[in-house]
Amino acid sequence: MKGILVSYDFCTGCHSCEVACKKELGLGKEEYGIKINELGPHKYENGKKTGTWEWTFAPMLTKACDLCASRTEQGKMPMCVQHCQAWCMAYGELDELVKKLDGKSRYAFLTPLES
Numbered sequence: 321m322k323g324i325l326v327s328y329d330f331c332t333g334c335h336s337c338e339v340a341c342k343k344e345l346g347l348g349k350e351e352y353g354i355k356i357n358e359l360g361p362h363k364y365e366n367g368k369k370t371g372t373w374e375w376t377f378a379p380m381l382t383k384a385c386d387l388c389a390s391r392t393e394q395g396k397m398p399m400c401v402q403h404c405q406a407w408c409m410a411y412g413e414l415d416e417l418v419k420k421l422d423g424k425s426r427y428a429f430l431t432p433l434e435s
């Protein structure tokens with residue numbers, strides 16, 4: 321099964337993936353194939369006296385995402401992956417993507433609905 325791996329610690333919330341996807345799918349203003357969710361800002365203490373602030377951006381696929389089937393069939397990357405400003409997204413077989421997990425960053429696997 322194919323999907324997208326996101327190293328979301330490096331996502332800046334720039335929304336470029338959303339814009340690129342809208343263009344690819346021809347979506348309207350309020351429609352999305354991928355949507356950035358924002359978590360925080362909130363304080364993260366971790367048992368220490370001096371905590372730190374956490375503000376996380378996490379992309380999620382919507383039901384409109386078809387994993388850019390027309391592009392990937394031609395060997396191209398999905399539009400959102402190609403336009404990610406932080407290069408924090410990768411596309412491929414999940415069992416290959418899992419090899420990128422290094423324990424130094426938080427990751428999420430994104431998979432679309434099967435058509």
Ligand code: SF4
Nearest residue numbers: 341353385388398400
């Ligand atoms: S894979 Fe393609 S359709 Fe899915 S979110 Fe990314 S750009 Fe949109």
Ligand code: SF4
Nearest residue numbers: 331332334335337404
């Ligand atoms: S393009 Fe990349 S860095 Fe920008 S919001 Fe999307 S996933 Fe995050």
